[in-house]
Structures are given as C-alpha cells and as structure tokens.
Amino acid sequence: MQKIQARYYTNGRIRPVRLIVMHSMEAPEKPETAENVARWFATSSPKTSAHVCVDQNSAVRCVDDGDTAWAAPNANADGLHIELNGYARQKRADWLDAASTATLKNAAKVAAAWVKKYNIPIKHLTPAQVKAGQKGFCAHVDVTRAYPGTGSHTDPGPGFPWDKFLAWVKAEVEGKPAKPVAWSRTLVYTKGKAYMKGADVEAWQALLDELGYDVDVDGLYGADSTTATRKFQTKAKVLVTGTADKTTWQAGQKAKGEKK
Ligand SMILES: [Zn+2]
CATH class of the missing domain: 3.40.80.10 (Peptidoglycan recognition protein-like)
Incomplete structure (x- = not known):
C-alpha cells in the first residue's frame, strides 16, 4: 500500500x-x-x-x-x-x-x-x-x-x-472471493504509460488465471495482462485487441460459467 x-x-x-x-x-x-x-x-x-x-x-x-x-x-x-x-x-x-x-x-x-x-x-x-x-x-x-x-x-x-x-x-x-466485480471501464495497456490498476483489473486477471492463462493477479494491467487477454480473445473468437472491453469481459464471464 x-x-x-x-x-x-x-x-x-x-x-x-x-x-x-x-x-x-x-x-x-x-x-x-x-x-x-x-x-x-x-x-x-x-x-x-x-x-x-x-x-x-x-x-x-x-x-x-x-x-x-x-x-x-x-x-x-x-x-x-x-x-x-x-x-x-x-x-x-x-x-x-x-x-x-x-x-x-x-x-x-x-x-x-x-x-x-x-x-x-x-x-x-x-x-x-x-x-x-x-x-x-x-x-x-x-x-x-x-x-x-x-x-x-x-x-x-x-x-x-x-x-x-x-x-x-x-x-x-x-478468504472467499467477493462477488464478481461488474465491468466499468475498458482495461488497456499503453507502453510507456502508467498501468491501469484496481479491483476490476484484479478481477479480470483472476478470471484469466482461472481459465488457465498465464498472468499475475497483481491488479496492474500491463504487457502480461495484454498478452493473456489476446490469447483469451483468440480462443473466445472476439476481436483480438489485448484490451479488456465490455464484449471481452462478458465473454470471460461466459467462459467461466461454462467451465463450471
Ligand atoms: Zn468523518
């Protein structure tokens, strides 16, 4: 902190x-x-x-x-x-x-x-x-x-x-995870700029991690998160951008639901 x-x-x-x-x-x-x-x-x-x-x-x-x-x-x-x-x-x-x-x-x-x-x-x-x-x-x-x-x-x-x-x-x-965080903004990493951070970043990373993608759940949206998001987007057949927009977020929730 x-x-x-x-x-x-x-x-x-x-x-x-x-x-x-x-x-x-x-x-x-x-x-x-x-x-x-x-x-x-x-x-x-x-x-x-x-x-x-x-x-x-x-x-x-x-x-x-x-x-x-x-x-x-x-x-x-x-x-x-x-x-x-x-x-x-x-x-x-x-x-x-x-x-x-x-x-x-x-x-x-x-x-x-x-x-x-x-x-x-x-x-x-x-x-x-x-x-x-x-x-x-x-x-x-x-x-x-x-x-x-x-x-x-x-x-x-x-x-x-x-x-x-x-x-x-x-x-x-x-130690139980809180209820899913609602999507509120598009998560994007721009090289050379400060990382986006927060509970939503952490929630998205935790979801990727749960789905088997290689990402640190650290609440900072950087290059690793971008790569993992691209891989997920490819698999989920949504536009591959590396940014976690609403469509991607929803596809993630859906994939998580199907996994269970
Ligand atoms: Zn007071």
Whole structure:
C-alpha cells in the first residue's frame, strides 16, 4: 500500500484498538481522490487525519495502525479510521454503483486485515454500543451520536450499505472471493504509460488465471495482462485487441460459467 504520512496524529496508542470507523471524504469520486486527500492530510489539512484513504483503484496509508489518527473525537484513542471516496449525501444506490462498489471492496480488504489483527467482530455497533465500549464497526455519525456535543459529522451518511460492506469484509476474512466485480471501464495497456490498476483489473486477471492463462493477479494491467487477454480473445473468437472491453469481459464471464 502506498504511504503518505499525515502531518497530524499522535504517536502510539493509549488504549487497545476496538473500533473500525468509516468516514466519507466528501470529495469528487475520482480514482485519484485517495491520493489527493492523503496529500492534503500530509500538508494543508486542519488538525485532522485518518489511517487509510480509499478510492476505487487504491488505498493509501496515512497513519500507522499503532499510531492514533485525529479523525473523530472520542473514537481516536481506540479507533482505526477509513476515509472512503464519496459523500455522506449518497443514497444506497450511489454507494452500490460501480465506482463505489470498487471503493468499498478495497476498503473491505483493509478492514479485513484489521479484523484479523485486532480480533474485531464484523458487526455494526449502535451509538449506545459504541459508548458502552463494545468492539466492532461504526460510522463517524455513530460516534457523533454516542458522544453528543463533541462533533457534528454525519458521514458516511444514512445511505451507507452496511449489509453489503460487512458481507464483503466477511468474505475477505474468510478468504472467499467477493462477488464478481461488474465491468466499468475498458482495461488497456499503453507502453510507456502508467498501468491501469484496481479491483476490476484484479478481477479480470483472476478470471484469466482461472481459465488457465498465464498472468499475475497483481491488479496492474500491463504487457502480461495484454498478452493473456489476446490469447483469451483468440480462443473466445472476439476481436483480438489485448484490451479488456465490455464484449471481452462478458465473454470471460461466459467462459467461466461454462467451465463450471
Ligand atoms: Zn468523518
């Protein structure tokens, strides 16, 4: 995971970790937002930070797990904080569109590692449970409600799909692959340019790998992925381009279905 150290945080912990707290970044849902917000935490933000910023194609580490982020009063000392791409005003459908689904699945991976490391139950706590000191997941708004008068943040909002998110965390913890990632963009490699990366790249590579093509499942769409995609396209009798467009993606899903 890329690291951009936040400027404001406290070294170490005064209490054991018990909460995983979800936030929304309140910034445009772009693939570079995690990096941008991390840089903002590192430079010009007011006295605030979080452990990890997540968008649809990456997670950026800002504060180490063993250090205390300044993310939500009363949940900093014993909390791990994830900033998600998106807005608290998003409705459930917005949180489940292609970009947000990819963001939440990336966040689920981060959270799953914490669940295992700190033995945190995969459970959405009520504000009362947060206040009572229980272990689990909560939203920034649950912290706000648990400790009235200490803040006004309501993120990540009432539309946040807790059921889906916690199911994805559980799938990660149990090592089962999450539900198939929906096609959202054409994957293409251009020599000399930065690799496309993300959950969709990883999903496509995993599919090629499962179908027996030689490719590293590393989430980066490069020359090997292009070669494997060309081979698949030849076999599947679709246009051989080396780019994973929608037709190719669908042919892949079909081939996977036939293999089973
Ligand atoms: Zn927040």
